[in-house]
Amino acid sequence: MTPRLSLRGITKRYPGIVANDGVTLDIAPGEVLAILGENGAGKSTLMKIIYGAARPDEGEISFDGKPLEVSSPAEARELGIAMVHQHFALFDTLTVAENVALGLSGSLTPAQISEQIKALGEKYGLPIDPSSIVMELSMGERQRVEILRALMTHPKLLILDEPTSVLTPQAVRTLFKTLHQLSAEGVSILFISHKLDEIRELANRCVVLRSGRVVASVDPKAETEEELARMMIGDDPPTVREASGEAGEVVFEMKHVTIPGTTRVCGIEDVTLSVRAGEIVGIAGISGNGQARFMATASGECATPSDSVRLFGKPVGGLDTHARRLSGLRYVPEQRLGHAAVPELSLTANTILTGDVLVRSGFILRERAKEFANLVIERFHVKTPNAEKAAGSLSGGNLQKFIMGREILNRPRVLLVHQPTWGVDVGAAAVIRNSLIRLRDDGAAIIVVSEEIDELFEVSDRIAVMYRGALSPAVPKKTLTIEEVGRWMAGLWPNSPFARKHSAEAD
Ligand code: ATP
Numbered sequence: 001m002t003p004r005l006s007l008r009g010i011t012k013r014y015p016g017i018v019a020n021d022g023v024t025l026d027i028a029p030g031e032v033l034a035i036l037g038e039n040g041a042g043k044s045t046l047m048k049i050i051y052g053a054a055r056p057d058e059g060e061i062s063f064d065g066k067p068l069e070v071s072s073p074a075e076a077r078e079l080g081i082a083m084v085h086q087h088f089a090l091f092d093t094l095t096v097a098e099n100v101a102l103g104l105s106g107s108l109t110p111a112q113i114s115e116q117i118k119a120l121g122e123k124y125g126l127p128i129d130p131s132s133i134v135m136e137l138s139m140g141e142r143q144r145v146e147i148l149r150a151l152m153t154h155p156k157l158l159i160l161d162e163p164t165s166v167l168t169p170q171a172v173r174t175l176f177k178t179l180h181q182l183s184a185e186g187v188s189i190l191f192i193s194h195k196l197d198e199i200r201e202l203a204n205r206c207v208v209l210r211s212g213r214v215v216a217s218v219d220p221k222a223e224t225e226e227e228l229a230r231m232m233i234g235d236d237p238p239t240v241r242e243a244s245g246e247a248g249e250v251v252f253e254m255k256h257v258t259i260p261g262t263t264r265v266c267g268i269e270d271v272t273l274s275v276r277a278g279e280i281v282g283i284a285g286i287s288g289n290g291q292a293r294f295m296a297t298a299s300g301e302c303a304t305p306s307d308s309v310r311l312f313g314k315p316v317g318g319l320d321t322h323a324r325r326l327s328g329l330r331y332v333p334e335q336r337l338g339h340a341a342v343p344e345l346s347l348t349a350n351t352i353l354t355g356d357v358l359v360r361s362g363f364i365l366r367e368r369a370k371e372f373a374n375l376v377i378e379r380f381h382v383k384t385p386n387a388e389k390a391a392g393s394l395s396g397g398n399l400q401k402f403i404m405g406r407e408i409l410n411r412p413r414v415l416l417v418h419q420p421t422w423g424v425d426v427g428a429a430a431v432i433r434n435s436l437i438r439l440r441d442d443g444a445a446i447i448v449v450s451e452e453i454d455e456l457f458e459v460s461d462r463i464a465v466m467y468r469g470a471l472s473p474a475v476p477k478k479t480l481t482i483e484e485v486g487r488w489m490a491g492l493w494p495n496s497p498f499a500r501k502h503s504a505e506a507d
Pocket of ligand 1: 393
């Protein structure tokens with residue numbers, strides 16, 4: 001059978017780095033091929049080459065037996081190649097329908113596009129309001145838009161670059177059903193994920209990349225997760241250490257905070273939480289249930305009455321992020337590019353953005369900033385030729401490691417982290433989780449918002465759940481099971497307003 005896609009000796013160099021080094025692989029019609037590799041192994045670069053967003057320096061590509069020479073994604077889409085990007089390629093200020101329209105070359109009217117978005121959303125369990133402004137959508141919803149936009153072009157080859165990192169477990173199930181259905185219809189699927197269980201469940205075959213080269217091609221179902229991890233990093237991934245030591249004084253408090261939502265953004269309602277020095281509180285919940293507003297309120301991006309948020313006993317509700325940072329609170333937002341880092345600026349310059357000690361009397365201490373950036377690179381194993389590279393040139397996982405490292409090495413006394421290991425490979429995820437636990441053991445109070453329940457059980461001392469803007473009590477993780485957290489994620493914690501409503505309806 002003629003392969004749907006055939007790569008022969010694909011090589012791509014960037015200054016100081018060979019991102020792809022003679023990659024050869026085939027994918028058959030209807031095949032689901034997973035690409036596995038450490039952060040920076042060259043997965044996204046390879047996908048961008050297939051999609052016409054980057055040009056190889058060497059090698060040949062054929063599509064359905066014919067040489068493939070595309071110089072833009074628009075040409076690739078014309079031929080039946082669609083891609084769901086790791087970093088969303090959406091315009092924040094446009095609506096869902098307008099974003100989708102930009103990726104279509106046909107002559108559909110805006111009304112027809114909206115109709116089709118609704119119809120596809122229904123068919124594949126990805127509901128979205130076509131008139132929503134992207135800026136107001138949660139990460140999970142934006143991901144939905146990306147997937148729908150790809151499906152609108154009726155692709156023969158669908159490339160998905162870490163599509164599940166911001167999806168809820170239930171949405172992942174739906175997506176997998178969709179992908180199985182598409183594969184049965186003959187659509188070939190290239191799937192990048194760091195989640196080994198997903199690869200084992202979904203893919204017929206898995207190609208492992210290391211430093212830009214293909215090092216293995218296996219049936220993932222015939223391998224254990226440990227074996228796949230070893231193939232990927234060439235070693236056993238580090239284990240996550242146990243936390244030790246008791247929690248101290250309450251250092252962070254939020255009391256009865258209510259911020260109304262808009263029609264599209266979930267607000268928070270009567271949220272109360274206190275966190276002690278030397279403990280990690282994990283907040284579980286499906287994205288879009290108020291986590292963004294909660295983090296904005298806790299970090300200072302959103303002001304509240306002065307006494308409603310306290311740091312080390314002092315009211316800070318009216319203080320902005322900079323003032324809170326000077327008091328010892330740091331924040332790693334969910335969105336890496338644009339919010340946590342400026343893509344066009346170098347890594348050194350990006351350390352200055354939140355590095356208050358790197359600026360004295362209005363002067364930037366450039367040498368110290370450089371040293372600090374190099375320290376982050378070394379400690380967090382960030383793969384980059386040097387600290388002068390633009391943040392946007394790093395692979396997704398490497399940028400995440402850099403941002404986490406930048407905040408952790410500033411030794412915060414209170415740290416807020418939204419999705420700490422999003423897009424990070426298994427080895428690096430263990431490094432990040434260990435560094436959070438070390439920071440906790442050194443006496444920091446840490447709040448981790450994550451959709452990964454396993455991760456929360458691994459790092460947290462206490463766990464709370466957000467649902468429709470309400471926050472459950474934060475209880476010791478030892479008193480909870482994963483199943484219970486799952487129920488709480490539907491609002492059903494003891495004495496929750498939703499549980500009362502639920503039982504009243506049952507009566
Ligand atoms: P991740 O799992 O973190 O997403 P990846 O396997 O997708 O990683 P790539 O994004 O393909 O990795 O990056 C491979 C290497 O190429 C990295 O070292 C990265 O810094 C480098 N690179 C990628 N794009 C560029 C660019 N536009 N300019 C310079 N270097 C780049």
